[in-house]
Amino acid sequence: MDGAGAGRLSSYDYRHYPYRRPAELDGKGSRRPVVIAGAGLAGPTLALSLALRGVPSVLLDDDDTVSFGSRSICQAQHSLEIWDRFGIAQRMVEKGITWEEGEVYLRDQPIYHFNLAPEPGHKFPAFVNLQQYYVEEYLYDACLAEKRIELRPRNKVVGVSPRTDGVLVEVETPDGRYTLEADWLVACDGVRSPVRHLLGLPFPGEVFHDQFLIADIKLLGELPKERRFWFYPPFHPTNSVLLHRQADNILRADFQLGHDADPEEEKKPENVDKRLRQMFGPEARWQHEWTSVYTFTCRMMERFVHGRVVFAGDAAHVVSPFGARGGNAAVADADNLAWKLALVLKGEAPDGLIASYDSERRAAARENILNSTRSTDFITPKFPASRAFRDATLSLARDFPFARALINSGRLSVPTVQAGSPIDTPDADADWSSGPAPGQAVVDAPLGNGWLVDRVGLGFTLLTFGKCAFTPPGITVVEIEEDGLVRQRYDARPGTAYLVRPDRYVAARWRQPSAEMVQSALERGKGRS
Amino acid sequence: MLQRTLNLAHPDDIYNAIVDAHKELSEEQCRTFDARLILLLVNHIGDEAVIREALKEARP
Numbered sequence: 001m002d003g004a005g006a007g008r009l010s011s012y013d014y015r016h017y018p019y020r021r022p023a024e025l026d027g028k029g030s031r032r033p034v035v036i037a038g039a040g041l042a043g044p045t046l047a048l049s050l051a052l053r054g055v056p057s058v059l060l061d062d063d064d065t066v067s068f069g070s071r072s073i074c075q076a077q078h079s080l081e082i083w084d085r086f087g088i089a090q091r092m093v094e095k096g097i098t099w100e101e102g103e104v105y106l107r108d109q110p111i112y113h114f115n116l117a118p119e120p121g122h123k124f125p126a127f128v129n130l131q132q133y134y135v136e137e138y139l140y141d142a143c144l145a146e147k148r149i150e151l152r153p154r155n156k157v158v159g160v161s162p163r164t165d166g167v168l169v170e171v172e173t174p175d176g177r178y179t180l181e182a183d184w185l186v187a188c189d190g191v192r193s194p195v196r197h198l199l200g201l202p203f204p205g206e207v208f209h210d211q212f213l214i215a216d217i218k219l220l221g222e223l224p225k226e227r228r229f230w231f232y233p234p235f236h237p238t239n240s241v242l243l244h245r246q247a248d249n250i251l252r253a254d255f256q257l258g259h260d261a262d263p264e265e266e267k268k269p270e271n272v273d274k275r276l277r278q279m280f281g282p283e284a285r286w287q288h289e290w291t292s293v294y295t296f297t298c299r300m301m302e303r304f305v306h307g308r309v310v311f312a313g314d315a316a317h318v319v320s321p322f323g324a325r326g327g328n329a330a331v332a333d334a335d336n337l338a339w340k341l342a343l344v345l346k347g348e349a350p351d352g353l354i355a356s357y358d359s360e361r362r363a364a365a366r367e368n369i370l371n372s373t374r375s376t377d378f379i380t381p382k383f384p385a386s387r388a389f390r391d392a393t394l395s396l397a398r399d400f401p402f403a404r405a406l407i408n409s410g411r412l413s414v415p416t417v418q419a420g421s422p423i424d425t426p427d428a429d430a431d432w433s434s435g436p437a438p439g440q441a442v443v444d445a446p447l448g449n450g451w452l453v454d455r456v457g458l459g460f461t462l463l464t465f466g467k468c469a470f471t472p473p474g475i476t477v478v479e480i481e482e483d484g485l486v487r488q489r490y491d492a493r494p495g496t497a498y499l500v501r502p503d504r505y506v507a508a509r510w511r512q513p514s515a516e517m518v519q520s521a522l523e524r525g526k527g528r529s
Numbered sequence: 530m531l532q533r534t535l536n537l538a539h540p541d542d543i544y545n546a547i548v549d550a551h552k553e554l555s556e557e558q559c560r561t562f563d564a565r566l567i568l569l570l571v572n573h574i575g576d577e578a579v580i581r582e583a584l585k586e587a588r589p
Binding site for chain 2 (some may be wrong): 384385388389391393396400402406
């Protein structure tokens with residue numbers, strides 16, 4: 001989203017990460033396997049995922065601190081599972097607010113209550129609300145502790161020269177400019193991506209004109225834990241309001257303002273206070289944390305891979321904020337790309353494997369944009385008939401349960417389905433009644449004293465229900481002997497096996513696999529067949 | 530498959546019931562009424578192929 005921050009003081013203590021004079025300025029330094037532009041959510045996630053696989057990277061950022069403002073606050077289960085590999089997810093859960101329930105109101109009446117994780121037996125909750133600056137701080141801490149990552153604050157990309165076997169990246173620092181030679185450049189440099197602009201690549205999509213006001217406040221008093229969404233509430237009768245709790249007793253109120261609002265006027269403290277006063281009543285006391293008026297666009301690049309330059313996160317695709325699909329998609333991009341880049345750099349997979357990043361993550365971006373656009377159209381109908389159906393749905397919801405399911409206040413981020421990916425092996429057995437199909441993310445379940453997600457390795461993993469009759473080379477085998485949830489969630493019988501990719505997506509599954517079947521799916525999974 | 534032949538025992542009664550239900554409603558209320566009616570019936574029908582066929586045929 002495009003926002004104009006009001007620059008209010010936040011209670012968060014912004015650390016400045018030290019700039020150090022890069023060796024290249026003194027004629028030292030060598031060609032790097034991976035240079036990452038942008039240290040937001042995607043960049044550090046990618047750097048850490050690569051480091052786990054032994055691949056060093058240089059992580060460039062034009063400023064020297066974390067996200068200004070809380071921005072992407074809903075961290076989804078799948079993102080937490082990814083960050084858990086760096087040892088920082090538990091810290092996020094402890095610092096953040098765990099929520100799985102939500103309430104939708106029409107005027108002053110609750111009409112719809114939802115629970116995102118009705119089933120227990122997952123290591124991580126459906127969502128943890130935590131301000132982006134904390135998430136980035138924890139990611140930076142992990143990056144600084146990792147010798148394979150060189151985090152370079154105040155290093156701004158100002159030139160990109162693609163070569164057939166690499167990229168020359170021109171970087172500006174307080175001490176002057178230098179050139180970095182890289183095998184791969186990954187642009188994680190946000191919605192205004194300088195790398196995209198430097199290469200003159202288009203970013204087509206749809207512009208939405210409705211304006212929204214974010215007010216992050218520290219409210220002194222009892223705070224709701226669940227997500228609350230109002231259509232036409234008494235305290236903002238013409239539009240919608242979304243309320244979310246964050247860490248440090250901070251609340252985010254997100255007011256829909258309409259097309260014609262004057263952002264400068266709306267952002268004035270006295271005007272924000274007037275809205276909050278109506279919302280929280282005469283007794284409430286609060287402090288301002290961050291205020292921003294934003295509009296948004298839904299856009300995606302036509303291709304995410306341009307030779308040796310790869311785009312990820314907001315640089316490649318942006319959505320409306322409804323559904324928490326921006327930050328979480330960026331993290332999924334990074335996780336999808338990391339293992340593929342690592343295999344290609346080690347010579348274990350052809351360059352072509354990166355093409356599957358492009359097709360899989362573009363499919364994911366399309367799904368996110370579709371969901372996000374539908375939510376946006378429901379929340380801000382664009383023509384009279386659209387509004388009539390929206391209002392009809394809301395008015396039916398109290399008495400007719402079916403209408404509650406039609407209320408779209410944001411379809412919240414779940415791992416996207418990458419069906420039909422060229423590197424996955426389609427089902428040959430027809431008798432699956434459930435369980436994650438090829439192209440779907442694995443589903444967590446308790447396993448022994450721990451969790452299934454913890455048993456999926458950094459390479460390919462074969463989950464077998466019962467003993468594995470063969471030893472597949474290059475694959476970690478996890479033999480599952482126990483009954484219970486894990487069997488249900490995988491529709492497992494004795495002999496059932498799932499080949500899981502390093503990003504915890506299912507590559508293939510069988511009722512009774514042979515060594516050859518597994519080997520062939522592995523070859524395909526690495527882009528080698 | 531969308532029903533193309535008569536499926537109502539008392540067609541005149543139902544037709545007039547629909548029209549009469551709009552009497553004394555403003556244009557805006559008519560729109561809300563129609564939207565509610567469509568949503569109620571669509572959920573009752575449930576068959577997505579039938580609904581999509583009707584959506585196509587209903588275009589003026």
